[in-house]
Amino acid sequence: MDVDESQLKDFKLKPMKCEFNVLSKSDGSAILSQGETVVIVSVNGPLDIKMQSQSIEKATLEVLCCSKGGKPCVADRYKENIIKQTCDAALLSNQYPRTGITITVQELEDCGGLLPCSLNCACLALINSGLAMRCVFAAVTCVVDEQGDIVLGPSKEQLDTARAVLNFVFDSRDKSLMTGFTEGSFSEDTYKEAMERCRVASDLVFAFYRDIVKQYSKIIA
Amino acid sequence: MADVYKLIHPVKFCNDYLSRNIRPDGRSFKQPRSIKINVDSIKTAEASAVVKCGNTAVVCGIQLELSPPKAEEPNVGFLVTNVELPALCSSKLKPGPPSDQAQVVNNIVSDIVLNSKCVDLKDLCIVPDKLAWVLYCDIVCVDNDGSLVDGCIIALMASLKTLSLPKVSYDAETEEIKVDPKSRTKLEIHSFPIVTSFVVYRLNQSNIILADPTAYEEDICGGSGTNLIVCYNKGLFCGTQKFGGSNLSKDCQDDALKTAKERANIVENIIDVCIRNHKNSSINE
Numbered sequence: 438m439d440v441d442e443s444q445l446k447d448f449k450l451k452p453m454k455c456e457f458n459v460l461s462k463s464d465g466s467a468i469l470s471q472g473e474t475v476v477i478v479s480v481n482g483p484l485d486i487k488m489q490s491q492s493i494e495k496a497t498l499e500v501l502c503c504s505k506g507g508k509p510c511v512a513d514r515y516k517e518n519i520i521k522q523t524c525d526a527a528l529l530s531n532q533y534p535r536t537g538i539t540i541t542v543q544e545l546e547d548c549g550g551l552l553p554c555s556l557n558c559a560c561l562a563l564i565n566s567g568l569a570m571r572c573v574f575a576a577v578t579c580v581v582d583e584q585g586d587i588v589l590g591p592s593k594e595q596l597d598t599a600r601a602v603l604n605f606v607f608d609s610r611d612k613s614l615m616t617g618f619t620e621g622s623f624s625e626d627t628y629k630e631a632m633e634r635c636r637v638a639s640d641l642v643f644a645f646y647r648d649i650v651k652q653y654s655k656i657i658a
Numbered sequence: 659m660a661d662v663y664k665l666i667h668p669v670k671f672c673n674d675y676l677s678r679n680i681r682p683d684g685r686s687f688k689q690p691r692s693i694k695i696n697v698d699s700i701k702t703a704e705a706s707a708v709v710k711c712g713n714t715a716v717v718c719g720i721q722l723e724l725s726p727p728k729a730e731e732p733n734v735g736f737l738v739t740n741v742e743l744p745a746l747c748s749s750k751l752k753p754g755p756p757s758d759q760a761q762v763v764n765n766i767v768s769d770i771v772l773n774s775k776c777v778d779l780k781d782l783c784i785v786p787d788k789l790a791w792v793l794y795c796d797i798v799c800v801d802n803d804g805s806l807v808d809g810c811i812i813a814l815m816a817s818l819k820t821l822s823l824p825k826v827s828y829d830a831e832t833e834e835i836k837v838d839p840k841s842r843t844k845l846e847i848h849s850f851p852i853v854t855s856f857v858v859y860r861l862n863q864s865n866i867i868l869a870d871p872t873a874y875e876e877d878i879c880g881g882s883g884t885n886l887i888v889c890y891n892k893g894l895f896c897g898t899q900k901f902g903g904s905n906l907s908k909d910c911q912d913d914a915l916k917t918a919k920e921r922a923n924i925v926e927n928i929i930d931v932c933i934r935n936h937k938n939s940s941i942n943e
Contacts, residue, residue, distance in 0.1 A: 511761045511765055512765060514758050514761035514762055514765065515761070515762050515766070518758065518882070519901055522881050522882070522901040522902035523901065523902075525880075525881070525902065526880075526881075526902060526903070613905035613906065613907060614900060614906040614911070615905055616901045617898060617900040617901075617906075618898075619895075619898050619899070620769065620773055620897070621773055622773060622775075622891060622894040622896035622897075623894060623896075624893070625895060625915055628898065
């Protein structure tokens with residue numbers, strides 16, 4: 438399904454703000470706010486890890502999600518799984534065999550869209566850590582509202598009243614789908630249209646990444 | 659010989675099969691494994707089902723309990739799913755507290771059940787603010803040979819379809835609860851979510867999808883578990899998840915959605931036929 442590119446210029450994702458090197462002791466760290474949602478991510482690695490969890494082929498990736506309340510729950514495991522599998526696909530982990538890489542995600546404020554924000558922040562922290570990556574990735578959220586319209590970068594109220602929430606993560610090279618997860622029910626056409634819109638919107642996120650990297654690395658920029 | 663070859667050259671072994679349009683276990687790419695269902699086999703549970711998809715075996719049992727509803731939602735009952743992956747189902751799992759994989763599968767299963775709205779939680783309420791049913795759906799995997807979510811949802815739907823709730827009378831003044839297990843009403847099931855899992859395999863610069871993968875195929879495609887989970891529910895999709903493995907191209911996605919639709923109809927029929935047969939046989943007894 439083709440989406441008119443000019444029509445997409447009008448919309449904006451939620452305003453994003455980012456800062457690198459917020460934590461002095463980690464190998465890479467970033468704080469990202471998307472709208473009101475704020476997440477801080479620290480990346481450490483390659484580290485020495487226990488013999489039993491070492492892999493001779495690639496680095497062992499470990500992701501820890503800490504919610505604001507501090508109490509771990511089943512939903513956290515699901516988030517960790519999504520972040521882990523996405524980062525695993527993006528990292529060139531076969532460059533660091535027999536080591537471990539840990540990614541710690543700390544929620545600071547959740548006003549909707551915590552998981553996409555965590556994914557984007559994890560990507561920024563990985564860029565900051567200097568680990569070899571195959572590609573970078575951008576997570577984009579959209580909702581299908583009561584009228585059946587697709588809204589990108591939804592607010593908290595829109596997320597709460599939505600018929601369906603669709604999240605997509607695209608890679609930077611050929612904009613193919615790396616990860617996707619949805620809530621609610623929707624038709625096949627809606628799914629495809631939402632995906633195309635998010636695919637185009639992911640350009641904004643990649644442009645933002647580029648701006649941030651330019652700010653912090655004066656030499657390559 | 660083939661076994662040795664599989665260990666020494668795992669990738670080439672797989673590529674040799676897949677480049678000839680066949681999978682190592684002899685299936686074509688989009689051919690799911692055969693399904694066997696047995697309903698109401700556990701007499702101590704209110705409703706139960708045993709499902710085998712190929713070698714993957716899942717048992718689901720539903721227990722009923724009464725409880726006051728939540729204060730925020732006084733006219734809503736509860737449906738609690740719990741997926742258990744004991745050490746016996748796979749060599750990768752160790753005994754102890756629920757593994758990460760079990761928690762992830764549980765989250766996906768409960769999301770699908772709630773998103774599809776197959777059980778209206780308002781039907782579970784008996785007296786608003788006082789009394790509601792709690793459906794404990796325990797799903798245990800006995801043998802994990804891939805496509806676990808498929809098996810869990812089939813087992814859960816087959817059990818829910820056979821579930822009937824006993825009549826409960828509640829005296830508002832004395833707060834006395836009387837349960838009459840003899841007179842039962844069937845629980846209404848509003849929709850029928852059916853899940854099909856896929857893995858995305860990268861073969862010579864292009865991606866192919868394999869429907870209903872075995873544990874071996876899941877391993878070879880990277881990531882933990884299946885890469886793509888599509889849930890089809892009577893004309894609508896409720897929950898598509900993609901994680902890990904190779905990236906998904908548009909063609910592959912269209913293929914996957916089409917395959918999921920076709921399979922949903924078949925599986926729905928299988929469950930219906932199984933329940934009908936079970937009813938007929940219990941009447942004859």
